[in-house]
Amino acid sequence: MAINYITKDNGIFDQKITQGLLTTILGIPQVEFVNGGKSFTLTTISTSGLKNHTRNKGFNSGTYGNDKKVYTMGQDRDVEFYIDKQDVDETNQDLAVANISNVFITEHVQPEIDAYRFSTLAAGAGKTKEETITEKNAYSAIKAAILPARKFGPQNLVAFVSTTVMDALERSSEFTRNITNQNVGQTALESRVTSLDGVLLVEVWDDTRFKTKFDFTDGYAAAADAQDINILVVAKQAVIPVVKENTVFLFAPGEHSQGDGYLYQNRLYHDCFIKEQQKEGVSVSLAPKA
Template sequence: MANSIELFKKNAPELLDKVYQQISTTSDFDIDGDLVKAGANANEIVVPILEMDGLADYDRNSGYIDGDVRLTNETVKYNYERGRKLRTDTIDNEETGGVILANLSSEFVRTKVVPEVDAVRYAKYSSLENITDVAEEGIEYKTGDEVLKALEDAMVELDNAEVPEEDRHLRISPTLLSLAEFVSRTTNNDILKRFASIKKVAKKRFQTKIELLSGKDSDGERIGGYILVDDTYKLTTDTSVVDGKVYFTKSGDKYIKVDNPIDSNITNYYEIDKVGSRDINFMIIHKPALLQYTKHAKMKIFTPEEDQDGDDYKMNYRLYGLNDSYVNKRAGIAVSHK
């Protein structure tokens, strides 16, 4: 058993990296570490940004007008840091033939780490300023034709923003991808084949906003992970119904949409104060627009002999990285949400 544990500890990093690559829907967007360098502080990196002047008049007598090329270094702080310590009793592990320890790490990465990492990234990218928002107030698609038309329109918006056609990736809800694939193959191929990759994203990962749980007993959040964010409401201050505005009535702790609001009931109406999570329909991401970099993703395994507090196998996992985008390339991120 001891030899197998040592072998597991040695191979765990490579095995877990493969799990991440296979299960994550955002791993395609990781940037090469050679493109970044450490900042003055340990919690930041320096990213090179190239800018240059445009064309100028050409004079047949004096020739070319000088222009400038500017290579600046943008300092960006890491914005994602999480960790967890898990333990399993040595007897429990031995009685299962080592199954617990063998599966603990890969299952943790597959079911806990990757879903959260994906969710954090999509929520971050979809909330950035100056991205291409297909419908700011939200939209729903009922047919495959509507989905394909929306994708085509979004691609045109990226074209008009002069986002390069290559390296555009589609992330889409399973339901909408199924609808699109049922449309005639000719139409389907004209649009879907234009993406560098297509991956469907489970609903819980594909949200405009999430809340990370601390994992602390004192916060009542021991389970850790993340949750969706509810809308918050407030009593409206309107004195009469505003045409097109959505109002709600309150029943217990639930808010119910008013289909036909009337002035005489306006004092009982609520409106949304802060918008919570919204399902994302699809995202089109131009990979060079993103600053997605994992500085540290490490798992440490400790044997019962190394456990000074008990007789357990302990697994420590820590993740530290950056999920952001270049400010001048955000038009290359298109989002459609409900």
């Protein structure tokens, strides 16, 4: 790790342009963990249906059950940064804990959470289709991905789409649009499509997080056999994006015994699940394997 010491600096930083946490729109459901542990249970109640009445004495017997599915947390992540007090001073506050924390959260934590959730939902989707999307089929492809989940209500659906798909939809030859005063300001034209049939469209322009498989050994990196995701339709009530713990500790010099510096610690314990009986609420379109 290189530290550049300076004598004068204007405080301007050159950092990656990153997209915020996109999957926060799915919400954070409250679940009851088993005995305070790392698992929680959802119950599915089932009954038999009606039978023909014979008009004899009595009724037909029915059956019922309450099957339980256990969901176990798996993503327990953490990091620690130690920043020597003099490194902060001699870099003209470049390495101030606030700067390091901000870069860490925006460039690593938020994209990793999305990457894990997108890949997990894509792997467990109730419907999966491989296709190449162009301006000739973008509109139909999105509608086809939405169709299996429409029964959850369009107001409860979110369709995450890649920038490639959004660009293709913008130039789609499958429908005609009129440019009105609502699209044109004094100096700007807005042509992006933000919803389709009442379903919110969210563009994922950071394609590093929009893939089917990742290696989370050190941060997140696309696996060698990962595929690009074109479209991921999610019914909010069909998924459980759980955050059990998100803890940040900051110790100033003298508040710990690990050295004369600042100690930053961050732990994130989270996971994402698809409800067993509601897999139709997740639909994915994948780009063909390279």
